[in-house]
Amino acid sequence: MTRFPLAQSRLSALRTRMEATGTDLVALGPSSHMAWLSGVHPHGDERPVMLLVSRAYAGFLMPSLNAASARQSTDLPFHLWRDDEGPLAALHDVLRACDAARPGLSVVLDETMRTDFSLLLLDHLDTPTRRFTDDTVGALRACKDAAEFDAIKAAHRLNDQAVQAAFEALRVGMTERDLVQVIQDFYGAQGATLEFCSVCFGPSGAFPHHTPGMTRLERDMPVLLDTGCRLNGYPSDMTRCGYFGTPDATYTEVFTVVDQAVRAAIAAARPGALARDVDKAARDVITAAGYGDRFLHRTGHGLGIDIHEPPYITATADTPLAEGNVFSIEPGIYLEGRFGLRLEEIVILRSEGAEVFSDMPRDLLVRPVLD
Incomplete structure (x- = not known):
């Protein structure tokens, strides 16, 4: 045996x-x-x-x-x-x-x-x-079994905690790299490793694949955090956005549009739907709001042992989605010189639709400035 x-x-x-x-x-x-x-x-x-x-x-x-x-x-x-x-x-x-x-x-x-x-x-x-x-x-x-679901869920529970801790750690003058270290230390204390981390302060968020640097956090600055850990062989991946101080009207408006795009894509994600239909659902919301040319990438990617694997949720993908598929839904709007705003969920397709792995709400995270 x-x-x-x-x-x-x-x-x-x-x-x-x-x-x-x-x-x-x-x-x-x-x-x-x-x-x-x-x-x-x-x-x-x-x-x-x-x-x-x-x-x-x-x-x-x-x-x-x-x-x-x-x-x-x-x-x-x-x-x-x-x-x-x-x-x-x-x-x-x-x-x-x-x-x-x-x-x-x-x-x-x-x-x-x-x-x-x-x-x-x-x-x-x-x-x-x-x-x-x-x-x-x-x-x-591409079709995850129960053991894989449990492993991915556990990684996302830890990721939720790390992202919450990161937003609570925001302080005037800290650098993007400082916050990466906060997140990495949090993962390590829980027996996980850093898979990737993109911390974006202010205008850095307008670059979808920004590498964290020495940009310092200032009052009334937007924050984009896209991070994931690896726990027991499987990764997590999530993007949350917030504001260090008081968000302005444009930021709040764009946040609402992106969140509506996430909701539309989740609703469109069902077994038998084509990957491009999920992309279209998100893209249509952003286009209708007048930001279509500021949505610079695909809506999502599969996730399993690899952080990026099939199915890919793109405008040209004719892949029929199946029960057990795990993939991201992460539309974004990027305003160069000002900010970028992306919200990301990883979902698994069930017979009745998409189930989100993260338990952390997508609410606009407003962090007061502490002197």
């Missing part, structure tokens, strides 16, 4: 997908795909590491240096190779075990795998056809 029932269940589901899609071989590198399927996340360098899965066999091409550590996470067979001998003999062994010598094999490649790993594999197959993981591992990963 396997010590790793979740990996066995996912491997079985992958083989069902392989049968349905006519796939003979799936090749995964040291990536989030490998971690999701097998629980193994080996050190990644130039030494070829691959998990090869056929409909009857699964095994690793594994450098000996990684074997002892990886063995703690899987009971799948290893085809080992040492630095002084190279990987070719071990690669041939695992390909034979996968019955991969016949011509015209339909091969799925991990799109995140190093190019030299992919070419090494393809060079030792006979006229294969190849594609990426969209309809196999990717399709399975």
Whole structure:
């Protein structure tokens, strides 16, 4: 009996997908795909590491240096190779075990795998056809199971607390980097790590991917905080906006528009809807308010082991959304030289619609200035 029932269940589901899609071989590198399927996340360098899965066999091409550590996470067979001998003999062994010598094999490649790993594999197959993981591992990963929901929810509960603590820590003269440190320390005290953090004071918020710097917080200044932690292997992601002092009328107006766009997109997010319809729901609200040209990015991205993964919620995405999909809804309006305002929720699709992970309200966070 396997010590790793979740990996066995996912491997079985992958083989069902392989049968349905006519796939003979799936090749995964040291990536989030490998971690999701097998629980193994080996050190990644130039030494070829691959998990090869056929409909009857699964095994690793594994450098000996990684074997002892990886063995703690899987009971799948290893085809080992040492630095002084190279990987070719071990690669041939695992390909034979996968019955991969016949011509015209339909091969799925991990799109995140190093190019030299992919070419090494393809060079030792006979006229294969190849594609990426969209309809196999990717399709399975896009629909989260109960354990993944619980992990993502736990990360978001912690994120809620960190964001609240960050807004309470605002003080005149502190820098954006100072606030990043407050958030990072909060995560660390709870056993999590910083996944990313964008702190934007004042005009910095008009840059959607702002890198926190030495901008200092002043009285009556808008604050945008987009941050996420990683807890037990899964990340959180949330954006909240507020004001240090008294918000002006324009800021309050824009905040209301963006919040209405979030609400519209959440209402449009249902199983069977197209990703572009969710994007359109948010974009239409912002366009109707006269800020259409100030919404500078897509409405959302999927989230799982990776902070960005399918499905992507864009104006051109014809992807049908499915129950179990997890993705962000994060419209924004960016007024250069003044402020940017983005509100972000991560949702999971249930049969009846979208469920938000964060328990923190999206209210305009007004922080009084403390002398």
